[in-house]
Amino acid sequence: MDQFKAIVIDRDEDKKQSVEIKTLTQADLMEGDVTVKVAYSTVNFKDGLAITGKSPVVRRWPMVPGIDMAGTVLSSDNPDFKPGDEVVLNGWGVGETHMGAYSQVARVKGDWLIHKPEGLTPAQCMGIGTAGYTSMLCVLALEEAGVTPDKGPVLVTGAAGGVGSVAIAILSKLGYHVIASTGRQEEGDYLKALGAAELIDREELSGPARPLNKERWAGVVDAVGSHTLANALSMTQYGGAVAACGLAQGMDLPSSVAPFILRGVKLLGIDSVMAPKERRMEAWSRLAKDLDIGKLESLTKTVGFDQAMDAAKDIVDGKIRGRVIVDING
Numbered sequence: 001m002d003q004f005k006a007i008v009i010d011r012d013e014d015k016k017q018s019v020e021i022k023t024l025t026q027a028d029l030m031e032g033d034v035t036v037k038v039a040y041s042t043v044n045f046k047d048g049l050a051i052t053g054k055s056p057v058v059r060r061w062p063m064v065p066g067i068d069m070a071g072t073v074l075s076s077d078n079p080d081f082k083p084g085d086e087v088v089l090n091g092w093g094v095g096e097t098h099m100g101a102y103s104q105v106a107r108v109k110g111d112w113l114i115h116k117p118e119g120l121t122p123a124q125c126m127g128i129g130t131a132g133y134t135s136m137l138c139v140l141a142l143e144e145a146g147v148t149p150d151k152g153p154v155l156v157t158g159a160a161g162g163v164g165s166v167a168i169a170i171l172s173k174l175g176y177h178v179i180a181s182t183g184r185q186e187e188g189d190y191l192k193a194l195g196a197a198e199l200i201d202r203e204e205l206s207g208p209a210r211p212l213n214k215e216r217w218a219g220v221v222d223a224v225g226s227h228t229l230a231n232a233l234s235m236t237q238y239g240g241a242v243a244a245c246g247l248a249q250g251m252d253l254p255s256s257v258a259p260f261i262l263r264g265v266k267l268l269g270i271d272s273v274m275a276p277k278e279r280r281m282e283a284w285s286r287l288a289k290d291l292d293i294g295k296l297e298s299l300t301k302t303v304g305f306d307q308a309m310d311a312a313k314d315i316v317d318g319k320i321r322g323r324v325i326v327d328i329n330g
C-alpha cells in the first residue's frame with residue numbers, strides 16, 4: 001500500500017492544534033520493525049483527549065492518534081511476526097509519541113505487538129480495546145489481592161463507560177455481585193443486562209469523602225478518581241481492595257490514610273500503557289475466556305473511519321455508552 005488514509009494531528013507555531021484526514025505514504029511513518037495493515041481501532045478516553053487537545057496526550061507532531069489497533073502484518077524484520085499474522089496492539093505510547101492506529105498502515109515495534117488472541121475476531125479485540133483490557137487488569141489485581149465473589153460486592157464506577165461496561169460484564173460472569181455507579185440512570189437496563197445487580201447514582205460518591213464510612217463492598221474497579229475514589233476507599237470493607245485506573249472525575253485523590261491503616265484496605269494502581277508483555281497476554285487470554293461475547297457485542301457500536309473524530313469528541317463529553325469500534329477501512 002503506497003498511499004493510505006490517516007487522521008493527523010498537527011500544531012502551528014502558536015501551538016494551535018489541527019486535526020484532519022490526510023493521505024500518507026510509508027515514508028511518513030516512524031521507525032519500527034513491523035508494518036501492519038490496520039483493520040480496526042477503537043475510541044478510548046485518551047484518544048478523545050488527543051483529538052480534542054483537552055489534555056497533553058500527544059507529545060510529538062505531526063501525530064497519528066489511536067492507541068489501539070488490530071490488523072495483519074504486511075512486512076516484518078522481527079522474528080516473532082511474519083506477513084499475514086493477525087496482531088493486536090494496546091498502548092506503549094502509540095498515538096501519543098509514536099504514530100498510531102487511525103491509519104490504514106502503521107509501523108511499530110514488534111515488541112509492542114501480541115498475536116491476536118484465539119477465539120476473538122479483530123473487531124472484537126477492538127471492542128475490548130485498551131478500556132476492556134484495563135478492566136481485566138483491574139480484575140486480575142483484585143483477584144490477586146484476595147477479592148473473591150464470596151467476600152462481598154464489587155463496586156464499578158464510571159459504569160456506563162468503556163472500562164466500566166466491560167468490567168461489569170467480566171465480574172458478573174465470574175460470579176461477583178456488581179454494584180454499578182453511574183450518572184446515567186437511563187442506562188439502567190443496559191447496565192443490568194451487562195450483569196449489574198444494583199445501581200447507585202454517582203452523585204452518592206462524587207462529593208467530599210469522610211475518612212471512613214459504612215462498609216459496602218469488598219472490591220472496587222474505579223475509572224473515575226478524585227472524590228469518587230476517595231468515597232470508594234472509605235466504604236471498602238475490612239481487608240478489601242480498590243483497583244484505580246481512571247480519572248474521569250479528576251486526577252486528584254482527596255482522601256485520608258484511614259481506610260489503609262484502620263481497615264487494611266489495599267489501593268492497587270493499574271497501568272495498561274507500559275504493562276509488561278506477559279501481563280498483557282495473561283489479560284487477553286482471560287478476556288477470551290471470561291468475557292461473554294454476546295455482552296461484548298451489546299456494549300459495542302462500530303463507526304467508519306470518517307466518524308472517528310466525532311466519536312472522539314463525544315467520549316470526552318461523556319456521551320459514549322460502552323465501547324466504539326473504528327472500522328479503519330469502512
Ligand code: NDP
Pocket residue numbers: 044045046130131134157158159160161162163164181182183184202206223224228244245246247248249270271272273315316318320322
Ligand atoms: P469513558 O468516557 O468511556 O467512561 C468514563 C465514565 O466515567 C463515563 O462514562 C461516566 O460514567 C463517568 N464519568 C465521566 N465524567 C465523570 C465525572 N465528572 N464524575 C463522575 N463520573 C464521571 O472512558 P473509559 O471507560 O474509556 O476510561 C475511563 C477512565 O479510565 C479514563 O479516565 C481513562 O483515561 C482511564 N483509563 C486508564 C487506563 C490505564 O491504563 N490506567 C486505560 C484506559 C482508560 P457514567 O455515565 O456511567 O456515570
